[in-house]
Amino acid sequence: MKSRFRNALQGRDAHIGSLRFAVGGLVGICLFMSVGWYNASQDITVHNPPDLRAGSTRAWWDVPTPNVYDFAVRMFSQINRWPTNGAEDYENNLHTYKWYITPACRETLKEDYALKRNKGELSGRERALFEIPGRGYEDWRVIPHSKDSWTVNADLQLKEYVKGTEVKTSLARWPLRIVRYDVDVNKNPWGLAIDCFTGPAREINVTPPPTGAK
Template structure:
């Protein structure tokens, strides 16, 4: 009788140990899953901070401040239009390099522009620079919000082109750039924004030095 009770006690102890082990494995698995989910969540959320945080930031984390939209549009657009050696090669390389920063429709428009310029001989041996005009940087009126996912940026930029070291074009131009929120691989486009080409025709502007 005593032996039977002893064996029963041992069996109960072993069963309890097994249940504790199973519980420990389950808790460990849940903890690892929670850590993985927390780590992945950081890769999926984009928080746009305004340039000046001195007064704090009370807006929603998903809201994109106008200065950020302007900076994105000008930065990407000027880079695509920077031909260091030869426009026939540099323009096409830039379109490929920055393809994740343009919508598919806009990429098609820019590809057509490249082909038209190439056929007209406006690329071979041509250098180009596009830069912000000093004193004509961000102001609130330059960014129009159409919705939380759609903006128009009025970018005043200096366009200069050279052939054989000789300047053949110099113009101050206002480009109305369309910007949209863009869901794309964050490794290729950390902004989560894209240029959707133009909200109207570009036009020459006159300026006298910095404003």
């Protein structure tokens, strides 16, 4: 009788030990998962196409080409906006919008700034760069190279003024290289950056609409 009672107690103690081991393992797994969740990114950028009337199904990391185009034109125009004095505005823009430009491209633009400054093409100049009316987004304007890089062929008009007098105007197609750039969502919510150009800008001709055309 004593032997059976002793065996029952030993079995109970062994079962309790097994349960304690299992509980300890579960606690360890929960702690490991908690650390992983804490270290994971707190935000995730999802790019939605501009027109959602027909709905959209896509991978969360996929960037619709209209969004790439919009980013390229908007940010490149801002970088090239000199409201008062190009000698100061150009340099300030390279700092203000540094989160939207890759480091390599920023160095290229700094060299362009120094070249223009030395040639006297900045001081007192105002500049505006904007999309040519009627030359907005079309599918062919955005060429995907991978899920992380694109070329945007943007037709832009450039105007420069000195003391209110127009000194330069041009119509050109700019082949802008855009890359995924998930560096700091607080500084750059687009998750994209300008990586300069895939080739030189090319002048284009824009035929005015016929008289009376709407």
